[in-house]
Structures are given as C-alpha cells and as structure tokens.
Amino acid sequence: MNIVVCIKQVPETTEVRVDPETNALIREGIKGIVNPFDENAIEAALQLREAHGGKVTVVSMGPPQAEEALRHALAMGADEAILLTDAGFRGSDTLATSYALAAAVKKIGDVDLVLCGKQAIDGDTGQVGPGMAERLGFPQVTFTIELEIADGKLRARRVLDDLFEVIEVKLPAVVTVVKQINEPRLPGMRNVLKAKRAEITKWTAADLEADPTQVGFDGSPTQVLKVWPPQKRSSGQLLEGEPDEVAERLAGIIKELNIAPR
Amino acid sequence: MDFTLTEDQAAILEHVKEFCDEHLAPKAKETDEAGVWPAENVAMLGQLDLMGIPVPEEYGGLGMDFLTWAMVGEELSRACTTTGAVFGAHLLAVFPILSFGTEEQKQKYLVPLAKGEHIGAFGLTEPGAGSDAGAVATKAVRDGDDYILNGTKIFISNGGEAQTYVIIASTKPERGARGLSAFIVEKGTPGFEFGKNEKKMAYPSLPNRELIFTDCRVPKENLLGREGAGFLVAMRTLGVGRIGMAIGSVGVARAALEAAVPYSKQRHQFGKPISSFQAIQFMLADMATELDAARLLTWRAAWLKDQNKPFEKEAAMAKLYASEVAMRVTTKAVQVFGGYGYTKEFPVERYMREAKLFEIVEGTSEVQRMVIANHVIRELG
Numbered sequence: 139m140n141i142v143v144c145i146k147q148v149p150e151t152t153e154v155r156v157d158p159e160t161n162a163l164i165r166e167g168i169k170g171i172v173n174p175f176d177e178n179a180i181e182a183a184l185q186l187r188e189a190h191g192g193k194v195t196v197v198s199m200g201p202p203q204a205e206e207a208l209r210h211a212l213a214m215g216a217d218e219a220i221l222l223t224d225a226g227f228r229g230s231d232t233l234a235t236s237y238a239l240a241a242a243v244k245k246i247g248d249v250d251l252v253l254c255g256k257q258a259i260d261g262d263t264g265q266v267g268p269g270m271a272e273r274l275g276f277p278q279v280t281f282t283i284e285l286e287i288a289d290g291k292l293r294a295r296r297v298l299d300d301l302f303e304v305i306e307v308k309l310p311a312v313v314t315v316v317k318q319i320n321e322p323r324l325p326g327m328r329n330v331l332k333a334k335r336a337e338i339t340k341w342t343a344a345d346l347e348a349d350p351t352q353v354g355f356d357g358s359p360t361q362v363l364k365v366w367p368p369q370k371r372s373s374g375q376l377l378e379g380e381p382d383e384v385a386e387r388l389a390g391i392i393k394e395l396n397i398a399p400r
Numbered sequence: 401m402d403f404t405l406t407e408d409q410a411a412i413l414e415h416v417k418e419f420c421d422e423h424l425a426p427k428a429k430e431t432d433e434a435g436v437w438p439a440e441n442v443a444m445l446g447q448l449d450l451m452g453i454p455v456p457e458e459y460g461g462l463g464m465d466f467l468t469w470a471m472v473g474e475e476l477s478r479a480c481t482t483t484g485a486v487f488g489a490h491l492l493a494v495f496p497i498l499s500f501g502t503e504e505q506k507q508k509y510l511v512p513l514a515k516g517e518h519i520g521a522f523g524l525t526e527p528g529a530g531s532d533a534g535a536v537a538t539k540a541v542r543d544g545d546d547y548i549l550n551g552t553k554i555f556i557s558n559g560g561e562a563q564t565y566v567i568i569a570s571t572k573p574e575r576g577a578r579g580l581s582a583f584i585v586e587k588g589t590p591g592f593e594f595g596k597n598e599k600k601m602a603y604p605s606l607p608n609r610e611l612i613f614t615d616c617r618v619p620k621e622n623l624l625g626r627e628g629a630g631f632l633v634a635m636r637t638l639g640v641g642r643i644g645m646a647i648g649s650v651g652v653a654r655a656a657l658e659a660a661v662p663y664s665k666q667r668h669q670f671g672k673p674i675s676s677f678q679a680i681q682f683m684l685a686d687m688a689t690e691l692d693a694a695r696l697l698t699w700r701a702a703w704l705k706d707q708n709k710p711f712e713k714e715a716a717m718a719k720l721y722a723s724e725v726a727m728r729v730t731t732k733a734v735q736v737f738g739g740y741g742y743t744k745e746f747p748v749e750r751y752m753r754e755a756k757l758f759e760i761v762e763g764t765s766e767v768q769r770m771v772i773a774n775h776v777i778r779e780l781g
Contacts (some may be wrong), residue, residue, distance in 0.1 A: 213415075324419060326449040327412050327462055334411050379666075 139192035139287070142182045142246060143174035143216065143371045144239050144270070145199055147207035147258045154373040157367050172207045174266060177214075177322040178315050179301055182285060183253050185320065190287060192250075193217045199227055199235055199244050205338050212312050212333035213325035220246075226350060231358035232261070236269025238353050243274060251292070252312040264314070265390040271312035280314045320349025409468050416472050419448060420479035422521065424613075428480040432750060433606040437561045441483045446516020459506050460514035464638070470647050470702040474695070477651020478658070481754050482605045484651050485744040486519070488644035489557035489606075493520025493566045493774060496582060496637045507566050521562035523553040524634050531566050531679040531767045533568070533634050534577030538613060541570035545620050547583065549570070550612040552595070559609030560594040563587045566628045566637070567611070578631030591616030602753035608726035639712050641762045642719035646698040646730070649722035649758040650691065656733035656751045658689045663735050663746075680736060687729045692721035713775035719770035720768055723758035724764055 147170040155164045167400055172180070185192045196211040198204050199222040206221035222238055230238065243249050252274070257264035264280070271278030283302075284295035292311050297318070298304040325333075347363055375391075377384045393396050405413065424431075424446060431438050445451055453469040455461020462468075469491070477484025490513070497510045512518040524658060530533040538551025549569055556565075565585045572579030583591055588777050595610030664675035674680045697718040702710035730752040734741035740747045759765050 324423075324444060325415065326448055326455075327415065327453075328449045330411055330415050331408055331462075334407070385687060 139186060139190045139250045140248050141192060141194045141251045141253060142243050142249050143176070143179050143183045143194060143196045143211065144266070145175045145180065145196055145207055145211060145255070146258045146260075146266075147198065147204040147368060148258055149169070149171045158266055158366075170203060170206055172210050173255050173258045173260075175257060175259070175315065175317060176393070177255075178317055178319050179253040179255050180211050180216060180320040181320045182313075182315055183251075184323070186251070186287065193218050193330060193353075196218060197222065197246075199223070199230070199238050202355050209336065210267060210325065210332045211331045214323055215325075215329060218340045219336070220341060222341050222346065222352075224344075225342040226348075226354045228291055229355035230353055230356055231360035232263050232265035232355045236266045236273055236277060236358035237357060237377045238343075238346060238348060239266065240270045240273035241348050242341060243270065243304075245341070245346060250309045251287075252276065252310070254312070256314045256316050267312055267314035274310070274312065275309050277307040278312045279305060280313075282313050282315045283319050284323050285313065285315070285319065298331070329377045402637075407470065408464065408557065411466070412468060413471055416448070416450070416475045418477050419444070422475065424479035424483055428482075429747060431482050431605055432482055433512045433604070437607060438482055438605055439482075440449065440484065442486055442519065443486060443516075449514035449516075450476075450487070451519075452514025454491075454493060454605065455494060455510065457515040459498070459596050460511040465702075465706040466643065467699060467702040467706055470643060473480055473644065473647035474654065474698075477648045478654045479646070481652050482603055482751055483654070485760070486558060486601060487507055487608045488641075488648055489522070490520045490562075491644055492522030492637055492641050493562065493564050493763055495640045496566050496624060496633050497564075497584065499636060500582065500629070500633055501526065501584075502621075504621065505584060505624065513564055518563040519558055520564045520566070521556055522607060522637060523554050523556050523565055523567040524561075524638075524657075526551065526553055528584040529682070531764060533638075534580070534631065536568055536570050536580055536630075538567070538569040538615075539573065540571050540581060540618070542620070542751075547620060547623065549583065549585070549591070549616040550620055551610040551613050553613075555608045556611050557606060557608055558599065559611055560583075562609050565592075565611065566624060566633075567613075568634050569598065569613075571627050571630075573629070577631040579630055580634065581619050581627045582624040582633040584624055584632045585616070585618055589616055591751040593702070595689060601756060602750065603757065612745075613614045633721050638762060639715050642715040642768075643698060643701050643711075644756050645762045646694065646701065646715070646718040646722035649719075649755065650695045651725035652751050652754050652758075653687070653691050653694065653729040655725040655732040656755075656778075657684070657691055659746070659751075660687070660733040660736040663740075667738075674724055674736070681713075683736060689727060690725040694718070694725040697721050713772055716763070716771040716775075717769045718771065719758075719762065720765055722778055723755070724765060726755035727752075735754070 149168040150171045155163050187194050194216045195218045196216045197220045200206055212219050231243050254267040268278050279294045281296045282294045283297045286293050291306055293306045297316055449462050450631040452461030453464050454466050457463040476487050485719050492751050494513050518565050540547040566578055567583045567585050570579050571581040591614045593612045595612050664680050667674045701711050701714040701718040704714055733748040733751050737748050740746055
C-alpha cells in the first residue's frame with residue numbers, strides 16, 4: 139500500500155496569542171508541534187503498513203521550519219518526507235492548501251490512500267482533507283474512528299454527533315481521522331537520531347507544476363479580516379489556612395468589594 | 401572545556417523530557433503508591449530505546465555514551481524516582497555483560513537487555529557481605545559442564561521482575577575476594593527462587609528481593625569473565641553503578657527544588673510570598689548551587705568513563721556528594737513547604753525518604769570516603 143499522510147505544524151500552545159497591532163498570530167517563542175490529529179493519522183498509516191506492507195510518505199506545506207514536524211513523523215516510522223515550501227505558497231487558505239497538497243499526491247503517483255487529521259488545532263476548519271478528495275477525485279471519509287482495508291476496499295466507522303456510520307469506499311480514498319482512532323506511538327531514540335539525519339525532499343510550486351493563480355494569496359478567496367483573543371478571565375485568588383481564618387478573610391474581602399447584600 | 405550538548409544528546413534529551421512530562425511525571429505519585437512493579441513505564445523505556453543507551457548498535461543498543469545515559473537517567477529520576485531506579489538497576493546487568501561477556505553471551509543476553517525486552521538485575525549483596533564484597537558466601541562449585549550455585553542474595557533491585565541476573569559467587573572460598581566469579585543466571589532456572597521482598601522506607605514499587613539458590617545448575621557457558629574475576633566484575637560494575645546512584649540523587653534533588661521554588665512564590669505569609677524572604681531565598685540558593693555541583697561531578701565521572709580513563713575515585717566522589725546533596729536539598733524542600741511539606745499531599749516528604757537510599761545503597765557514604773581517601777593518600781602521600 140502506498141500511503142500519503144498530510145500533516146501540519148501548529149503552535150504547541152492552545153492559548154494562541156495575537157499581536158493586538160497587526161492581528162496576526164504571534165509565533166515567536168512558541169514551539170511548533172505536529173497537529174495532534176495528524177499524529178493519529180501517521181499512527182493509522184504505520185499500522186496499515188505493518189498489516190499490509192507498503193510505504194508511508196508524509197507531506198506538509200509550510201515554511202522551512204515545518205521540517206521539524208516532518209522529522210517527528212520520520213521518527214515515528216514514516217519512510218519518506220516531503221516539504222512543500224515556496225514563497226508563492228504564503229497566504230494559502232484551505233482551498234489553495236488542498237490544491238497544493240493534491241498536486242503533491244498526484245506527483246507522488248500510485249497513491250492508494252491519503253490520511254489526514256480531522257482538522258488542525260489552530261485553524262479548526264477541517265476543510266483540507268475534503269478539499270483534497272475533490273481535487274483528486276477520490277472518495278472521502280471524514281471523522282474516522284476505525285479503519286480496515288480488504289480486497290481494495292476500505293471500511294470505515296465514522297463518528298458523527300450522535301451516531302456512528304459505517305461506510306465502505308473503493309481505494310484510492312482520502313480519510314480523515316479523529317483522536318480516538320489510536321494512541322500515537324512514542325518515537326524511539328534510534329529513529330529520532332535517524333530522522334535527524336534524514337534527507338527531506340523539498341518541492342516548490344514549480345516542482346508541482348502548480349498554477350500560480352491557485353496557490354498563495356492569489357489562490358485564496360478567504361480573507362481573514364480580524365483575529366482577536368477571547369477576553370481573559372482572571373484566575374481568582376486562592377485563600378489558604380484554617381477554615382475559620384479563611385472565612386473571616388473572605389468576609390473581609392466581600393465587605394471591601396462592597397458586593398454583599400444589604 | 402565544552403559544556404555544550406552534542407546535537408544527538410540534545411535531540412534525545414528533548415524527546416526524553418517530553419516523554420517524562422507527558423507519561424511519567426503526571427502519575428509518579430500513583431506509580432509510587434501502587435506498590436507494584438511499574439510494568440507500563442518499563443515497557444515504554446524499551447519502546448523509546450532507552451534500556452541500552454551505552455550499548456553498541458550491533459548489540460541492540462543506541463550506541464551512545466555513558467554521559468548521555470547519565471543525562472537521561474536524571475530526567476527519568478526527576479520525573480519518576482521509581483522508574484529512574486529501575487533504569488539504574490537494569491544497567492548493573494547490562495554493563496558487566498557488555499564489558500566481560502563473550503560474543504555468545506552478548507548475543508544471547510545483552511541484545512534483549514539493550515532492546516528492553518528483558519530486564520536486568522545484579523546480585524552481589526548478602527546478609528554477611530555488603531560493603532565487604534569479598535565476604536560473599538554464595539558458592540559455585542564446578543560439576544561437569546555446570547556450576548552448582550548455593551546461597552542467598554538480599555535487597556536485589558529489580559529482583560523477581562528481571563529475566564537476566566548477574567550473580568557474584570565464590571568458586572574458591574579459600575581465596576576470598578580473588579576466589580569470586582561472576583555468572584549470568586536466567587530467571588526460571590531450576591533451583592533459583594525469589595524470597596522476601598523488603599518493605600522499605602521508600603520505593604514500595606521497586607522490588608528489592610531475596611534471590612535464593614539451592615543446587616542451582618548454571619551451564620559453564622554462563623561464567624562471565626574468567627573464573628576468579630568476579631571481584632573485578634563486581635568492582636567495575638559498582639563503579640558505573642555509583643554514577644547511576646549519583647544520577648538518581650541529582651534527579652530527586654532536582655524534583656525537590658523544582659517543587660520548592662513555585663511553592664515559595666505561591667505561598668503567602670505576612671502579606672508576601674515566602675520567596676521574598678531572605679531565609680527562604682538562601683535555602684533555595686544553596687539547593688540550586690549544590691545541585692549543580694553534584695551534577696557536574698556526576699557528568700565528569702561519566703565523561704571519564706567514556707574517555708576510557710580511570711574514574712573510580714571520581715565516581716565515588718560524585719556518588720558521595722550527590723547523595724548527601726540529595727538529602728540536604730530534599731530536607732530543605734520539606735522545610736520550605738513547612739507543615740504542608742510534612743504531609744502526604746505534597747511529594748517533598750517522599751523525596752526526602754527516597755533521597756536517604758542514596759547515602760546507603762551501592763556503598764554507603766562511609767565506604768565512598770574510604771575509596772576516595774585511598775586514592776587521595778596514594779596520589780598525594
């Protein structure tokens with residue numbers, strides 16, 4: 139089986155900070171990690187390779203530092219990593235991203251299965267997987283919690299709001315997975331060291347023979363007008379000590395704030 | 401001098417820290433209180449390729465050095481003292497087979513140990529032989545193609561859970577220390593049984609069992625090193641083992657300091673965080689300084705080992721100093737926590753009990769001073 143896993147590097151913290159001047163995400167000082175759902179997709183791919191043989195290729199589109207995310211995938215056990223990186227990709231929305239990733243899948247060729255996480259924890263759109271399926275003309279299965287392959291067909295169990303759905307599709311297909319599908323393996327140090335030295339293939343827009351009007355700002359109809367952090371709630375004050383003493387201090391604070399009913 | 405980590409060390413430590421924060425630290429209290437072998441943690445160490453760090457790749461190891469092993473051990477001990485102790489005790493079987501084993505012994509025993517498929521343990525201590533290793537009373541008598549072992553070992557870390565044991569026994573009792581030999585004994589060998597699991601001041605989940613040998617036949621192929629080399633095997637192993645104990649000491653001391661600092665900032669008395677009081681600040685300063693000194697002594701001993709230079713004195717210094725630092729730092733951490741530090745609600749009382757182990761195990765502080773003094777008097781006398 140020839141499996142491609144598409145992954146995204148996301149900021150580690152879920153408390154993303156926004157520059158109040160520019161409304162852009164502040165990425166400095168925040169470590170990049172593999173989007174957690176994409177780690178599940180990598181794990182699913184590795185398990186399928188163990189069961190059916192074949193090859194797992196991870197692909198990511200992003201700035202040069204997204205290489206780190208690909209190295210993590212290699213450390214988990216992926217065979218090959220490709221980074222789509224080009225100044226022309228900057229500003230790509232989900233439509234443009236799915237275009238570029240689909241072009242990469244076509245260039246890899248003879249792909250049986252494309253796996254993705256159900257969504258990225260920074261953008262939370264969940265659109266890139268389905269977008270790729272459209273571009274590739276592959277059937278799509280989203281929110282997958284169980285997956286099995288037999289006789290060139292894929293049977294998947296999908297998690298929907300209040301029900302499960304079991305569907306069967308022909309390969310090649312695009313599948314997005316939820317967290318509960320598996321427990322991503324811990325990368326062994328032998329693989330970590332190997333991944334550190336591994337060659338990562340880099341493809342530009344020209345390598346993909348991409349239509350420049352379909353990628354980057356030009357290929358992105360979505361415009362983010364404004365991003366702002368939710369209002370911060372203060373964490374409160376913790377009073378410690380003997381109950382009597384704490385009660386007395388609490389009463390004092392309430393009195394001070396002048397919020398007690400009269 | 402260069403204190404920079406190599407790129408490989410940095411990559412390994414980054415992953416190990418992540419693993420410790422995600423998988424070990426959050427359930428360290430549970431792991432301790434369970435009183436059962438931390439099988440899941442030990443299995444993860446194997447998956448991470450951490451059970452054979454200083455073992456060459458051709459024997460299933462990571463092919464890194466003892467310094468890296470020391471750095472990883474500190475992280476593990478800091479996150480989960482019990483798991484760190486298993487990691488340390490495991491090497492006491494890995495190391496002698498790596499250093500003294502034949503090619504066949506390495507293939508058969510070292511490979512599964514290095515891969516973490518088997519766990520190792522080292523059996524030297526007996527009721528009558530601890531600091532005085534030459535007084536080992538367990539006997540091994542040659543009989544055809546076998547040796548027959550009789551005797552009892554006590555306090556053996558990983559005992560009962562390990563599959564591979566390196567056992568020191570006397571093949572020529574009349575020759576004392578020079579009559580000792582080392583053997584590899586597999587769990588399940590007829591005549592090899594496990595006795596009492598000691599109830600200790602701390603580490604209830606770390607087994608320290610009796611190993612009982614009753615007419616236990618061990619094939620002559622399992623003699624480790626030549627006959628009579630047992631004392632050498634034991635001393636070399638204890639040398640590395642002392643670095644391991646220094647690592648455990650540094651790990652638990654760091655855990656205590658890392659608990660004490662945030663607590664001192666959060667705890668308010670007289671309207672201020674107690675970290676603003678000089679009495680607390682001076683304690684924290686001493687704790688941090690001594691911790692760094694202990695770590696540097698430990699790294700030096702490991703580095704000397706990696707350079708194939710003599711390291712016996714330096715390992716004894718590291719073990720002596722680090723274990724006493726661990727005791728002082730954990731005691732001060734309890735003091736910083738005050739009344740809460742004395743309760744089971746916070747981990748620092750446990751750290752203090754755990755630290756005491758290191759002043760005793762693998763040669764007491766007094767034995768370390770004997771070893772160091774012997775070197776100093778010989779070198780400078």
